[in-house]
Amino acid sequence: xxxxxxxxxxxxxxxxxxxxxxxxxxxxxxxxxxxxxxxxxxxxxxxxxxxxxxxxxxxxxxxxxxxxxxxxxxxxxxxxxxxxxxxxxxxxxxxxxxxxxxxxxxxxxxxxxxxxxxxxxxxxxxxxxxxxxxxxxxxxxxxxxxxxxxxxxxxxxxxxxxxxxxxxxxxxxxxxxxxxxxxxxxxxxxxxxxxxxxxxxxxxxxxxxxxxxxxxxxxxxxxxxxxxxxxxxxxxxxxxxxxxxxxxxxxxxxxxxxxxxxxxxxxxxxxxxxxxxxxxxxxxxxxxxxxxxxxxxxxxxxxxxxxxxxxxxxxxxxxxxxxxxxxxxxxxxxxxxxxxxxxxxxxxxxxxxxx
Amino acid sequence: xxxxxxxxxxxxxxxxxxxxxxxxxxxxxxxxxxxxxxxxxxxxxxxxxxxxxxxxxxxxxxxxxxxxxxxxxxxxxxxxxxxxxxxxxxxxxxxxxxxxxxxxxxxxxxxxxxxxxxxxxxxxxxxxxxxxxxxxxxxxxxxxxxxxxxxxxxxxxxxxxxxxxxxxxxxxxxxxxxxxxxxxxxxxxxxxxxxxxxxxxxxxxxxxxxxxxxxxxxxxxxxxxxxxxxxxxxxxxxxxxxxxxxxxxxxxxxxxxxxxxxxxxxxxxxxxxxxxxxxxxxxxxxxxxxxxxxxxxxxxxxxxxxxxxxxxxxxxxxxxxxxxxxx
Numbered sequence: 001x002x003x004x005x006x007x008x009x010x011x012x013x014x015x016x017x018x019x020x021x022x023x024x025x026x027x028x029x030x031x032x033x034x035x036x037x038x039x040x041x042x043x044x045x046x047x048x049x050x051x052x053x054x055x056x057x058x059x060x061x062x063x064x065x066x067x068x069x070x071x072x073x074x075x076x077x078x079x080x081x082x083x084x085x086x087x088x089x090x091x092x093x094x095x096x097x098x099x100x101x102x103x104x105x106x107x108x109x110x111x112x113x114x115x116x117x118x119x120x121x122x123x124x125x126x127x128x129x130x131x132x133x134x135x136x137x138x139x140x141x142x143x144x145x146x147x148x149x150x151x152x153x154x155x156x157x158x159x160x161x162x163x164x165x166x167x168x169x170x171x172x173x174x175x176x177x178x179x180x181x182x183x184x185x186x187x188x189x190x191x192x193x194x195x196x197x198x199x200x201x202x203x204x205x206x207x208x209x210x211x212x213x214x215x216x217x218x219x220x221x222x223x224x225x226x227x228x229x230x231x232x233x234x235x236x237x238x239x240x241x242x243x244x245x246x247x248x249x250x251x252x253x254x255x256x257x258x259x260x261x262x263x264x265x266x267x268x269x270x271x272x273x274x275x276x277x278x279x280x281x282x283x284x285x286x287x288x289x290x291x292x293x294x295x296x297x298x299x300x301x302x303x304x305x306x307x308x309x310x311x312x313x314x315x316x317x318x319x320x321x322x323x324x325x326x327x328x329x330x331x332x333x334x335x336x337x338x339x340x341x342x343x344x345x346x347x348x349x350x351x352x353x354x355x
Numbered sequence: 356x357x358x359x360x361x362x363x364x365x366x367x368x369x370x371x372x373x374x375x376x377x378x379x380x381x382x383x384x385x386x387x388x389x390x391x392x393x394x395x396x397x398x399x400x401x402x403x404x405x406x407x408x409x410x411x412x413x414x415x416x417x418x419x420x421x422x423x424x425x426x427x428x429x430x431x432x433x434x435x436x437x438x439x440x441x442x443x444x445x446x447x448x449x450x451x452x453x454x455x456x457x458x459x460x461x462x463x464x465x466x467x468x469x470x471x472x473x474x475x476x477x478x479x480x481x482x483x484x485x486x487x488x489x490x491x492x493x494x495x496x497x498x499x500x501x502x503x504x505x506x507x508x509x510x511x512x513x514x515x516x517x518x519x520x521x522x523x524x525x526x527x528x529x530x531x532x533x534x535x536x537x538x539x540x541x542x543x544x545x546x547x548x549x550x551x552x553x554x555x556x557x558x559x560x561x562x563x564x565x566x567x568x569x570x571x572x573x574x575x576x577x578x579x580x581x582x583x584x585x586x587x588x589x590x591x592x593x594x595x596x597x598x599x600x601x602x603x604x605x606x607x608x609x610x611x612x613x614x615x616x617x618x619x620x621x622x623x624x625x626x627x628x629x630x631x632x633x634x635x636x637x638x639x640x641x642x643x644x645x646x647x648x649x650x651x652x653x654x655x656x657x658x659x660x661x662x663x664x665x666x667x668x669x670x671x672x673x674x675x676x677x678x679x680x681x682x
Contacts, residue, residue, distance in 0.1 A: 051511070051512065051515075076577055076580060077577055079577075079579060080577035080578055080579040080580065083579040083582075084473065084578065084579070086465060087465045087468050087469045087473050088469065088473065089465070090461065090462045090463075090464075090465025090466050090468075090469065091465065091466045091469040091470075091473075091474070091482070093462050093465075093466075094462060094463075094466050094485070094486065094489070094549060094553075095485065097489075097500075097505075097546045098485060098488065098489050100500070100504060101492065101496070101497075101500050101504075104500060104503075104504050105496070105500075156390060157390055157393050157394065159390075160386065160387050160389070160390020160391055160393075161390055161391045161393070161394055163387045163390070163391070164387045164388060164390060164391025164392075165391065167387070168384055168387050168388065168391070170384075170387075170388050170391065172391070172392065172395075173391075175395070176391050176392065176394060176395060178669075178672065179394060179395055179398055180394050181668070181672045182398075182665055182668040182669050182672060183394055183397075183398060184668075185600065185603045185604065185607070185664055185665070185667070185668035185671075186401075186607070186661065186664065186665070187606070187607025187608070187609065187635055187660055187661070187664055188494075188607070188609060189607065189609040189635045189638050189639065189657065189660070190401065190405075190607070190657050190660060190661045190664075191401075193405060193638065193653070193654060193657040194400070194401045194404055194405060194657075197404040197405060197407075197408045197654055198400070198404050201408055201650075202404065202407075202408070218397060218401075221394055221397070222394070225394065249376070249377045249379050249380045249383075250376070250380045250383060250384075251377075251379045251380050251382070251383035252379075254383070275491050276491075278493070279492070279493020279494070279495065279496065280493065280494075281493065281494060281495040281609070281610040282494075282609035282610050282635070282639060285610075285639055285642070286639075286642060307493060307495045307610075310495050310496075310499065311495055311610065314495075314498075314499060314502075314614070322503075325499060326499070329495070329496050329499055332493060332495075332496065333492070333496065336491055336492070336493065337488075337491075340487075340488070340491045344487075
């Protein structure tokens with residue numbers, strides 16, 4: 001045994017394809033050249049500022065990498081290097097606005113943030129009174145009402161739609177699927193106009209949170225329906241057939257087997273729908289009326305909502321109201337991110353099961 | 356079982372076999388069908404109620420509603436009749452939508468290529484997360500950011516473009532007003548449509564057959580040559596469909612455009628000038644102080660917007676579905 005253990009150790013695997021330091025030399029040189037030449041060009045020509053710097057940097061990166069691979073191989077390799085740089089630049093361009101957005105939201109929003117803002121509304125404060133007065137309690141409550149009611153309206157319709165497409169496979173399944181897909185592209189303002197036309201003009205009601213919820217529900221249904229459809233399609237057919245083979249009716253198969261198996265996915269679809277509509281502004285401008293005081297009754301009287309609060313304070317245009325708008329954005333983003341993270345959390349457990 | 360004495364005299368009649376669903380199933384199917392068809396009903400109701408409430412304007416304006424440039428309320432004391440023409444706003448909507456596609460789609464497709472073929476494994480997940488986060492940001496937030504943060508930069512870029520490319524008519528400037536231009540609205544919209552175009556392009560790219568990709572590499576193709584020869588021919592339909600979906604979103608965007616675009620009832624080809632149009636933003640703009648007649652005109656405008664976006668979405672989805680089936 002001891003001899004076996006002391007048997008010659010296997011040779012350490014060499015990786016002949018791995019780049020040796022010598023091969024990295026042109027790349028390091030190229031990177032250095034790009035950086036130095038960019039600074040030189042920006043320093044000695046009229047091109048100035050961040051814009052000039054980034055344009056020159058991108059151009060120099062393209063020229064250097066293309067030159068290096070052109071010399072090492074051929075023109076095709078040079079073209080490949082050019083496009084590689086462009087693809088990386090495109091990916092970087094996506095990050096810039098997002099980082100700027102999040103940075104500015106936190107920078108401008110966190111200043112006025114305190115727990116007091118969740119306990120006060122704007123009924124006793126003027127728009128230009130300092131941030132320590134007033135708050136957004138009314139907006140938080142309004143958002144809560146509209147989103148909850150929209151969820152109550154849209155969840156049954158959305159899930160029934162997905163059941164119709166996947167389980168019942170009715171005569172119009174293809175048509176419904178197609179229209180629901182198209183419905184997800186309806187402009188939010190049109191949903192608001194529709195509710196205004198029906199609810200206010202033709203039925204003669206006045207602004208309230210329920211009307212806003214109706215408009216949000218129209219926007220939420222496609223999200224819920226499409227995500228649930230994907231989830232239901234992932235449930236193995238074996239489960240359904242097992243249920244039917246045991247003599248269960250289709251109703252019992254769906255209710256006792258399919259839906260419990262898809263539960264976390266269905267929850268994800270609802271939360272995704274909430275995240276989709278929680279920040280919608282345009283339909284609420286036409287339906288909830290707006291209010292500065294807290295309105296605890298969602299079925300009568302004007303109400304507010306976080307996006308509405310942002311919109312209104314932006315529109316007022318004085319210095320503190322703009323600060324309030326950023327504060328509203330900050331709170332709104334927190335709400336959206338909570339739902340977003342919840343959706344990803346539930347979605348993740350679903351992935352594990354699928355594996 | 357204990358008695359084997361009494362032989363069974365009559366065989367029990369066989370259980371009736373039927374394909375008729377049970378009562379519970381009938382109810383279940385009826386409920387599900389009703390739920391499933393309700394989205395069709397909602398779409399039909401949207402079209403009906405917008406037409407119903409805007410009918411008067413459609414009738415009185417006729418084709419002028421689509422081609423006219425004026426949006427004037429009636430002034431009875433001065434004997435002026437109302438005139439509602441959506442032409443300028445429709446044109447403006449199209450301009451900012453196209454600008455958004457021109458700015459956004461190359462970046463989105465590049466990002467999708469990056470995620471599919473260039474990015475190292477560890478970067479893929481965070482990058483996809485970032486795109487998802489972008490898709491979740493509400494439009495009012497983009498509006499505020501666009502107005503306060505992007506606009507100063509974008510004005511500077513617009514001035515540069517005008518300075519060096521001003522000889523091209525669309526970059527000409529009749530007045531020194533660079534803020535709130537279609538150019539800036541297009542930039543904001545481009546950022547807003549990047550997530551959807553990226554995710555659809557990525558889905559389509561993921562369906563490219565792996566054997567073709569590997570065959571291309573085995574023949575000595577560079578990465579770009581492979582993408583050009585294999586990925587683009589397979590995914591072009593999906594990319595076009597994704598771009599159209601993005602266009603549909605851009606056409607219907609309301610709040611973000613409202614904050615960064617100056618609405619002017621005129622058709623101008625200069626995209627850097629502070630004068631543009633957007634049907635959706637116009638509806639919000641006019642809604643507050645609209646009287647009953649103007650409200651009807653706004654309903655009619657909403658119906659036009661509804662039809663346009665629905666048509667764009669239909670075509671986009673047909674293209675995407677066809678590409679997805681081919682893959």
